[in-house]
Amino acid sequence: xxxxxxxxGIGKFEFNRHHAYRFDSLIWMILIPMFFxxxxxxxxxxxxxxxxxxxxxxxxxxxxxxxxMAHVTMAVTSSNLDRMISYLVKTGxxxxxxxxxxxxFHFSFIRNTWRSLIRAVLYIPPLIIAGYxxxxxxxxxxxxxxxxxxxxxxxxxxxxNYIFMFGLFSFWLKANDGIRILRQGIAGFFTGMLIPxxxxxxxxxxxxxxxxxxxxxxxxxxxxxxxxxxxxIHQMLGFQVIWTIIFMFITFALWKKAFAKFKGxxx
Amino acid sequence: METAISVRGLxxxxxxxxREDGFLASxxxxxxxxxxxxxxxxxxxxxIAKGEILGFIGPNGAGKSTAIKVLCGILHPTAxxxxxxxxxxxxxxxxxxxxxxxxxxxxxxxxxDLPPNDTFHLIKALYGIPEAAFKRRLNYxxxxxxxxxxxxxxxxxLSLGERMKCEVIAALLHNPKLVLLDEPxxxxxxxxxxxxxxxxxRINEKYNxxxxxxxxxxxxIEKLCKRVxxxxxxxxxxxxxxxxxxxxxxxxxxxxxxxxxxxxIRVPKRCKLISRTPYTLKFEVPVKGQSLDKFVVDIIKNxxxxxxxxxxxxxxxxxxxxxxA
Numbered sequence: 001x002x003x004x005x006x007x008x009g010i011g012k013f014e015f016n017r018h019h020a021y022r023f024d025s026l027i028w029m030i031l032i033p034m035f036f037x038x039x040x041x042x043x044x045x046x047x048x049x050x051x052x053x054x055x056x057x058x059x060x061x062x063x064x065x066x067x068x069m070a071h072v073t074m075a076v077t078s079s080n081l082d083r084m085i086s087y088l089v090k091t092g093x094x095x096x097x098x099x100x101x102x103x104x105f106h107f108s109f110i111r112n113t114w115r116s117l118i119r120a121v122l123y124i125p126p127l128i129i130a131g132y133x134x135x136x137x138x139x140x141x142x143x144x145x146x147x148x149x150x151x152x153x154x155x156x157x158x159x160x161n162y163i164f165m166f167g168l169f170s171f172w173l174k175a176n177d178g179i180r181i182l183r184q185g186i187a188g189f190f191t192g193m194l195i196p197x198x199x200x201x202x203x204x205x206x207x208x209x210x211x212x213x214x215x216x217x218x219x220x221x222x223x224x225x226x227x228x229x230x231x232x233i234h235q236m237l238g239f240q241v242i243w244t245i246i247f248m249f250i251t252f253a254l255w256k257k258a259f260a261k262f263k264g265x266x267x
Numbered sequence: 268m269e270t271a272i273s274v275r276g277l278x279x280x281x282x283x284x285x286r287e288d289g290f291l292a293s294x295x296x297x298x299x300x301x302x303x304x305x306x307x308x309x310x311x312x313x314x315i316a317k318g319e320i321l322g323f324i325g326p327n328g329a330g331k332s333t334a335i336k337v338l339c340g341i342l343h344p345t346a347x348x349x350x351x352x353x354x355x356x357x358x359x360x361x362x363x364x365x366x367x368x369x370x371x372x373x374x375x376x377x378x379x380d381l382p383p384n385d386t387f388h389l390i391k392a393l394y395g396i397p398e399a400a401f402k403r404r405l406n407y408x409x410x411x412x413x414x415x416x417x418x419x420x421x422x423x424x425l426s427l428g429e430r431m432k433c434e435v436i437a438a439l440l441h442n443p444k445l446v447l448l449d450e451p452x453x454x455x456x457x458x459x460x461x462x463x464x465x466x467x468x469r470i471n472e473k474y475n476x477x478x479x480x481x482x483x484x485x486x487x488i489e490k491l492c493k494r495v496x497x498x499x500x501x502x503x504x505x506x507x508x509x510x511x512x513x514x515x516x517x518x519x520x521x522x523x524x525x526x527x528x529x530x531x532i533r534v535p536k537r538c539k540l541i542s543r544t545p546y547t548l549k550f551e552v553p554v555k556g557q558s559l560d561k562f563v564v565d566i567i568k569n570x571x572x573x574x575x576x577x578x579x580x581x582x583x584x585x586x587x588x589x590x591x592a
Binding site: 003005006008009010012013016017020021092093095096098099100101102103107260262263264 | 279281339340341342343357360361362364365369371374375376378380381385386388389390391392393394395421
C-alpha cells in the first residue's frame with residue numbers, strides 16, 4: 001500500500017531533522033571528498049611505484065573513477081538504522097513508533113529511503129566537484145549509468161534489510177555496539193569500499209560471489225565502470241534480487257520474533 | 268451506557284532474571300540463569316463507559332503501567348480478554364491505533380531536537396489526518412493549553428510542563444475516542460496542572476472522549492475523575508465512585524484551630540492529636556456517633572479562636588490505608 005501523503009510527511013520530517021543537524025551534514029560534505037582525495041593520491045603513488053599501466057585490471061584512471069563511484073554508492077546506501085533501532089530498544093522509546101498506525105518495518109523503510117535521497121543531494125555534488133579536478137579525462141562510452149541506477153536501487157534495498165536485521169539483534173543483546181562495529185568492518189572490506197575486490201586472491205573472489213556483501217557496493221560500481229558484459233550484468237542484478245529477497249525474509253521473520261518478544265508473548 | 272472498554276480476567280506474568288552477589292554467581296549466570304515469575308496482573312476485570320474519565324491509581328509496581336500497555340496493544344497478556352472500542356488491542360494493533368492516543372509521562376514522543384510542531388506534522392502524515400481538521404484541532408488545542416508561543420521552538424528548550432502539554436496535543440491530534448494518560452502531570456507545577464485539568468475536561472465534554480489516567484497525584488484524581496480503580500499487587504482493590512470511597516473510608520474529620528494568643532488547650536476526649544504549637548492545634552475527630560458542633564462550639568466559647576477549619580483528611584491518607592491493608 002503506497003500512501004503518498006504519508007511518504008511525503010515522513011520525508012518532510014526527515015528533512016527537518018537533517019536541517020536541525022546541518023552542521024553534521026556540512027562536516028560530511030567536506031570529509032567525503034577528502035577521503036576520496038586521499039585515496040586518489042595513495043593510488044597515484046602506488047601506480048607510479050609499480051611502474052605498471054594496469055594493476056589487477058585497473059588503470060589509474062579507472063581506479064579514480066572506481067573510488068568516485070564507490071563514494072557515490074556509499075553516500076546513497078549507507079545507513080545508521082541499526083544504531084537507531086538499538087537506541088530505541090534500549091531506551092524503550094520504540095513504544096512511540098509501536099503505538100502509531102504504521103508497521104515499524106514499513107516506516108523504517110520509508111525513512112531510510114528519504115535519508116538516502118537527502119544524502120545523495122547533499123554529498124554527491126561536493127564529490128562531483130572533487131572528481132572534476134581529480135579524475136583524469138575519461139571515455140564515457142564504456143559506462144553503464146542506466147544499469148548502475150537499477151543496481152544502486154537494489155543495493156540500497158538489500159543494504160536496508162541487512163542493516164535492519166543487525167538493528168533487530170538489539171532485542172536480544174543488551175549491548176549492540178560490538179556487532180555494529182563488526183558489521184561496519186565487514187562492510188568496509190567485503191563490499192569493496194576499501195579496495196576493489198579484484199585485488200583479493202581468485203578463490204576468495206569466488207567465495208564473495210556467494211556472499212551478499214559485494215552486491216551492496218562492488219557490483220553496482222563495476223557495472224557502472226562497464227567491467228561486466230550484458231550477460232554478466234543480468235546475472236549480477238539477478239543475484240542482487242535474490243539476496244534482497246533472502247534478507248527480506250530473514251528480517252521479516254526476525255522482526256516478528258523481536259516484536260513478539262517486545263510484547264512479551266507467551267510469558 | 269455504552270461500553271468503551273471491557274476487561275475480563277486479564278493476567279500478565281513477567282519473567283525476571285536474578286543474579287546473586289559475588290563473582291562466582293556472575294560466572295554461573297553465563298551458563299544458567301535463574302528466573303522468577305512476577306505476576307504483574309492477577310486476573311483483573313473492569314468496564315469503562317464511553318465518555319468516562321477514569322482514575323487508575325496504585326503504588327509503584329502495582330501493575331498500572333502494565334494494564335495501560337495491554338490496552339495500547341503493545342503488551343501481550345498471559346491470559347484474559349480485552350475489548351477496547353471493538354478491538355482486541357494486541358491483535359488488531361494498526362487499525363486500533365487510529366482510535367486511541369496515549370501519553371507516557373516518562374517517555375517523550377516528541378523529537379528532542381525538533382520543535383513539537385514538526386512531530387505534529389509527522390503525526391498528521393502517519394494518521395492521515397486531513398489538512399483542515401489538523402489545522403482546526405491544532406489551533407484549538409494550542410490555544411486552550413496556552414502553548415502558542417512555544418510549540419515552534421525545539422523540544423530541548425522547553426520546560427517540562429510545556430513539553431508535557433505538547434505531548435498531550437500530540438496524542439490527541441487524530442481525535443482519538445480513547446486517551447490513555449500515564450502520569451501526565453509528572454513534574455508539572457500547579458498552574459500547568461490546572462491548565463491540563465481544564466483541558467482534559469473540555470476535550471472530554473466536547474468530543475465525549477474516554478480518558479484513563481494513571482497518576483500518583485491525588486489532585487489529578489479529585490479534579491478529573493468521578494470513578495477510580497485502585498490497583499495493588501496486580502489486583503483491583505477498589506472500583507467505584509470517588510465519593511463512595513471517601514464516604515466509606517473517611518471515619519475522621521480534621522479540625523485545625525488558630526488562636527489569637529498563646530493558648531494551652533487539652534485535646535478533647537476520643538480525639539487524636541495531630542500537631543500542636545502555642546498558637547495552633549490540629550486534631551482528628553471520629554465522625555461516628557457524634558456531631559461536630561459540640562467540639563467546635565466548645566472551643567470557640569472557651570478560647571480566643573482566630574480561625575477554625577474543618578476538613579476531610581487528604582485523600583492520600585485514605586489511599587495509603589487501602590494500600591497498606
